[in-house]
Amino acid sequence: MFLLTTMLAMILAAPGLAGDGYSSAVREYEGKIKSIRIDKCGLQPGLCEGSIMLEGKGATETALAIRVGTWIKRRGQFLTIEELKVGDHVIAQAFQMRGEALPRAAIVEFASP
Numbered sequence: 001m002f003l004l005t006t007m008l009a010m011i012l013a014a015p016g017l018a019g020d021g022y023s024s025a026v027r028e029y030e031g032k033i034k035s036i037r038i039d040k041c042g043l044q045p046g047l048c049e050g051s052i053m054l055e056g057k058g059a060t061e062t063a064l065a066i067r068v069g070t071w072i073k074r075r076g077q078f079l080t081i082e083e084l085k086v087g088d089h090v091i092a093q094a095f096q097m098r099g100e101a102l103p104r105a106a107i108v109e110f111a112s113p
Contacts, residue, residue, distance in 0.1 A: 029064065031057070034053040034061065039051070048068070048081050051064060052084065064105040070107070
């Protein structure tokens with residue numbers, strides 16, 4: 001009986017342990033950085049996270065979360081959120097996680113001038 005109860009508990013708990021997963025597919029966003037917000041930083045360089053506001057075509061604005069570990073690339077060189085500047089033209093690939101307000105950027109690359 002104990003073994004059966006334990007197995008049932010593991011089966012019911014497994015989806016919760018696996019995490020919520022994505023709530024949308026990966027989307028691409030392109031535009032100029034209108035603003036940068038840094039919410040918190042770690043003790044070493046490159047451990048900051050926050051968000052950027054992109055101004056896209058037709059004056060549409062999109063906020064994207066930038067987490068620690070987001071790939072930010074300029075001509076093959078990796079950067080951090082602290083090195084981004086307002087006015088930079090970027091292309092970002094982002095996905096929405098369940099329960100999060102902003103899409104989370106996975107890769108941010110500088111667009112060709």
